[in-house]
Amino acid sequence: MPPRTPQEALGFLAGLNPSGIKLGLERVREALAALGHPERRFPSLHVAGTNGKGSTCAFATAALRAAGHRVGLYTSPHLSCVNERFQVDGADISDEVLGQRILEVLARYPEAAHTPAPLTYFEFATVVALWHFAQEAVSVAVMETGLGGRLDATNTVSPLVTVITPVSFDHMEYLGNTLEAIAGEKAGILKPGVPAVISAQEPEAWQAILRRADPLGAPVLREDRDFSLEAQPDGTFTYRGPRYRPLEGLSLALRGPHQRQNAAVALAALEQLDARGLAVPAEAARVGLASARWPGRLEELGSRPAVVLDGAHNPAGMKVLLASLDALYPGRVLHAVFGVVGDKDRGPMMRGLFPRCASVHLTPLDSPRSLAPERYLHEAQALCGDVYAHASLDDALAGARAHAQAEDLVLCTGSLFLIGAIRSRLMRNLGAIQRQS
Structure with a gap:
């Protein structure tokens, strides 16, 4: 029997197999069509890669909030509770609201409650996130892929900007056994004419990404060629890119030398969002880098x-x-x-x-x-x-x-x-x- 209360709805979500993976977009597209395409009601920043996705999303989200935008953030997996996956303006969704959103989705797409369930845990959660962001009238959503990109449920959004963080070996049973194959799957998020911000990559990964970007006419911004973040002797950082040039005296809230790369990619993505009409002043970017949080x-x-x-x-x-x-x-x-x-x-x-x-x-x-x-x-x-x-x-x-x-x-x-x-x-x-x- 389909859930009737928000508490039962939370149980329904928990009952879906969290380890179930079925790559493909047809099921998610069908669900979103039944919901009136909530994913089209707000622009998105879409982030793929193997490592650094979450930190990059955290930097970008903090900067967008500092710029005055109402920001939805969808990430996975969660650390302590599923509510972490669905954030609006830095706050996790409450149990009551999450349960209500699940009921709203099931009312419009009752097929999701069929046995066996047509949507995996991640697919259903993605649909709920997009519905939630539309109901909350976010001005932008930052969407992290689950795995891969080309056939990932999040690849149903129409982004203003796409990002690919460093690509390495992971989920090879689904994405392929070579770096070239994995990067090709990650590059599946690239869209015609949509700027793509790409971190430094191994040569095989870079070539695979270019093979996807070139036929699409997607402008590619490459780390260390088109943008960079350099450490200074006083412990601060200087960013140089197409619009924020230079941006000096930056500090990073997230620890570790690798966060320099994640912050650089986030800044380049913010520049492109700004260029495409979603205003992100340089000072908001500065505040975002200094205030981002990414637990664990x-x-x-x-x-x-x-x-x-x-x-x-x-x-x-x-x-x-x-x-x-x-x-x-x-x-x-x-x-x-x-x-x-x-x-x-x-x-x-x-x-x-x-x-x-x-x-x-x-x-x-x-x-x-x-x-x-x-x-x-x-x-x-x-x-x-x-x-x-x-x-x-x-x-x-x-x-x-x-x-x-x-x-x-x-x-x-x-x-x-x-x-x-x-x-x-x-x-x-x-x-x-x-x-x-």
């Missing part, structure tokens, strides 16, 4: 020992994380809490991280895709001399803390499922301490 990415919670959370979940992300640790925590002794899903390329991540750790604490994840620690314990033991396979996340975190000295660092990484669960625990504990003080 090099986020430090607690002290003695400090606990650092980072959602690195593929080899390229781990490489970036390790470089950031060298820059932010030079010489600190590491104790890792590590969990991974079974379909990820864990080998390069482990080989990069584990030899640098004094101890490693493997944990299962709260996901049907979780890889049991016992399955790869032997691999971990070959890379670090002190490795433990724990039965629960709480045990793994406690184990890492017990092994760490006050000035050491407990690093939690390997999966966003892991980061979301640990962050929820730490924030609850922090809240309890604050209430008692």
Whole structure:
């Protein structure tokens, strides 16, 4: 029976398979047509890539809000609760409103409640997001792809500007086994005549993107050729691009050397939005870079020992994380809490991280895709001399803390499922301490 109340509607969404993936746009287009095409009621900034998508979206969203726009932000996956995926003006959607939006979608497209469900979890959530943004009368939506681009449910929007962040190996079972093939799928978001802001890429990825852009007549703005963000001796940054030139004395709210690239790409996208009629003054861009928030990415919670959370979940992300640790925590002794899903390329991540750790604490994840620690314990033991396979996340975190000295660092990484669960625990504990003080 279809849901009748907002609470039942939340249960309906949760009941869709969150791991189900069926690439293709026909089902989503049918649903959006039934809803009167909400995706056409506001302009969009559409962001694809392998790593850095979320941070780029966070920078762009903060700047657009600083410019006075009512901004919708759709990202995935969430860390702690699904409400995080649907933001308007920096606020997560409430349970009551999310449940109501689901009911509104089902009333106009009842086929979505059929068994088996025609839309996957991500597809249905995307439709709800677009409907929600239309009802909230946003002036712009920042849309992050789920995976790929060409056949991703978000590729039903008509963007003012598209963005492709660094492309690397991930989701190869869906996107292909070569960097060229993966980049080609990501470049599927490019549209005729729509400016495309592209981060620095490996040559194979860059050529694949150009092969998509050229026939479409999509103007391409390339990092380090058309725009750049340079670090200055005083710790600030200077941006040079087609419109904001130069923009000096910039500071970045998000930590890590890699955020320079994400901020540069966001600034170039904002310039293009401004050029296409969505006003984003340079000073709003400055405020956005200095005020952006993106939890679970090099986020430090607690002290003695400090606990650092980072959602690195593929080899390229781990490489970036390790470089950031060298820059932010030079010489600190590491104790890792590590969990991974079974379909990820864990080998390069482990080989990069584990030899640098004094101890490693493997944990299962709260996901049907979780890889049991016992399955790869032997691999971990070959890379670090002190490795433990724990039965629960709480045990793994406690184990890492017990092994760490006050000035050491407990690093939690390997999966966003892991980061979301640990962050929820730490924030609850922090809240309890604050209430008692």
